[in-house]
Amino acid sequence: MMKTVKGVIARSKNAPVELVEIDVPEPIEGEARVKILACGVCHTDLHYRGGGIGDEYPYLLGHEAAGIVEAVGPGVTEVEVGDTVILNWRAVCGECRACKRGRPWYCFATKNATQKMTLHESGEELSPALGIGAFIEYTLVAAGQCTKVDPKTRPAAAGLLGCGLMAGIGAAMNTGEVTYGDSVAIIGCGGVGAAAIAGAKLAGATKIIAVDIDDRKLETAIELGATHRVNSKQDDAVEKIRELTDGFGADVVIDAVGRPETWKQAFYARDLAGRVVLVGVPTPEMELTVPLLDVFGRGGSLKSSWYGDCLPERDFPMLIDLYEQGRLPLDAFVSEEIKIDQVEAAFEKMGAGEVLRSVVVMEEK
Incomplete structure (x- = not known):
């Protein structure tokens, strides 16, 4: 069943971001739909908004995220409904020359969702930042982009491993x-x-x-x-x-x-x-x-x-373990927790060097 939810987009180069309604499809084979709990505001999102990465507007921003798997498509074995996950942009294919040489952290054919999320107002397809798009209540990703972690972990801290901290x-x-x-x-x-x-x-x-x-x-x-x-x-x-x-x-x-x-x-x-x-x-x-x-x-x-040459399924759980042991201070990177309608202000604070990370924390429904 299609979900219509709120999400943050960049409609054109350097335009202020907008909070709009977005249609998120039911996952098909190889896909998972994830309820976002928290998502960090990263410089990469600012690069997307400013055209520094491409011009495939409109972009659905956000990618440093933790959430809960809400639905999976047929044949998905990587995760199950109810799993707490960190999203990643290196869902390795297992088939490319890097993967076959035993270097999956260099995978040349990483996976993303096949279906597109769309603007509810027009049906226009969105380009999700780093194949994720997580300034949104629910997002659609390839199942391999979900890395299962301890459900007791603080989402605002854990999600940051999805990009900048892992890098x-x-x-x-x-x-x-x-x-x-x-x-x-x-x-x-x-x-x-x-x-x-x-x-x-x-x-x-x-x-x-x-x-x-x-x-x-x-x-x-x-x-x-x-x-x-x-x-x-x-x-x-x-x-x-x-x-x-x-x-x-x-x-x-x-x-x-x-x-x-x-x-x-x-x-x-x-x-x-x-x-x-x-x-x-x-x-x-x-x-x-x-x-x-x-x-x-x-x-x-x-x-x-690139991405700290990480392998998410290896590195994310290990780093979460270190965090829970008190050896990795992930909480220190969370400068503030904000709402989804405060992303533009967070970009300004980032540009002024006032924060390590602002983190969007979704309100429970």
Whole structure:
């Protein structure tokens, strides 16, 4: 049975978001319909609204979500009605060359729902952000986009693993391969960078250097596990990172901003044979020029991290366990809980650097 519910859309480039009625189909084979409990407001949603990812408007925004499976299509075995789940945008196919090589976190054919959600007013098809679309009371996804977790977990915190927090934690633990005794520098201490700090701490890094231009974010970074802070408005980030690592540079440097300037800082702030991880998302017009001899002469590795190179069915339950043990402070990332009609205001707070995450919490019906 079709459901007509309220959801938040971006109708055109940079237009204010709107809360409208949306039709959500009954799931067919391979699909699940999920009642959304909470959904974080992520920079990626802002990129969608601003046309930085595509122009397939109207977009149904929201993707960092936790919810309860309300209905499943025929043949679905991944989840059952009543399961508490975190939604993910890497529902691996199991058939592509990456999956067959045993690297499903690089899956090239991730799954989304076959059917489209539509505007109730016109029947126009919506493009769900990252194949999810979760600023809505119920959403339709591929069943593989649902990862079952402990139902006692706080939805506002758990849902953040669906994108930004997983990207940051995974950039440190999976892509950067941080291990005991490593020195790690994180450039950019917003939501993703702060999560990378938490990931580096979990992995056993002994020196964690937070770099940002905002002292408020640097203070939060210390609370999350950073051992040192650098305000790059006041000090040269590369020089300070080298100074704090006995002149050598950090073993791992994570660029959580995604600009040519910050990537170069990461490149020159790493130790010989160190690792650079790009997890901040650049925009299409950005270009990078680095002397090739510098690349050759420094060794190590230069990596990009998509979704923290995570495998949701492996990583989400593990991180929820760590959260419940008190070892991963997911609650610290929830700056405020808001209603579904406050997303536009949350974008403004995000742009001003006032929050790590605003989280839409749905009212119980």
